[in-house]
Amino acid sequence: MSRDPLAAELGTRSRNLQPNPMPTSAQILAWLQRYTDEIAKQKDFLTQLDAAIGDADHGANMHRGFQNVITKTAAMDDQDIGAILKTVAMTLISTVGGASGPLYGTFFLQASMAAGPKKEISSEEFGVMLEKGVSGVVQRGKAIVGDKTMIDALEPAVDALKGALKAGEPLSQALSKASEAAHRGVESTIPLVARKGRASYLGERSAGHQDPGATSSWLLFQAAAETIT
DSSP, rough: OSSSHOOOOHHHHHHOOOSSSSBBHHHHHHHHHHHHHHHHHHHHHHHHHHHHHHOOOOHHHHHHHHHHHHHHHHTOOTTTTTHHHHHHHHHHHHOOTHHHHHHHHHHHHHHHHHOOOOSSSOOOHHHHHHHHHHHHHHHHOOOOOOSSSSHHHHHHHHHHHHHHTTOOOOOOOHHHHHHHHHHHHHHHHOOOOOSSSSGGGGGGGHHHHHHHHHHHHHHHHHHHHHOOO
């Protein structure tokens, strides 16, 4: 996937942006809008990936869910980050079918609790917010890296983000590295035999296919790299 036009286009976009160390409510809303736009653009691709090893509905489900998210958060410009992310979580849980709704909903719910009632957070707090979100997904889905799930993209992304921030790099650069790590995680799912979710029913036949959940997770970090700057 590293040579795909999608990967090249998104990578170029993130490299051309400038850093800003303090994520705000406005930037969180911009992140959600960018992700929603990307899901709308890639929904057929995500569904195609899911058709090979799942229920052929990941793109459609994610598109429907995040269209509802944008509607629900449209008037939240004056709200704190925790309130915005909790609204995202509740909307996804109630509108997205399959495993994606509960898992993405858990991600944003845990992130909302980590962010708290603030309209501006530090780079380190933003990193903790994402880490708590991913931990929630791990606890809910009981998957680990190598199971051919969204965790194969999410955990490497958070590890790269934490490492970059610890090294003193600006958040924009840390998010770019997180996105790159998530993309490598997506590529790593292709040869794997699924051990969790609908894809695991296929056994060895699941090998050779890119995981749709890992792909949409990479897009989430890429959207952050493009907007939380």
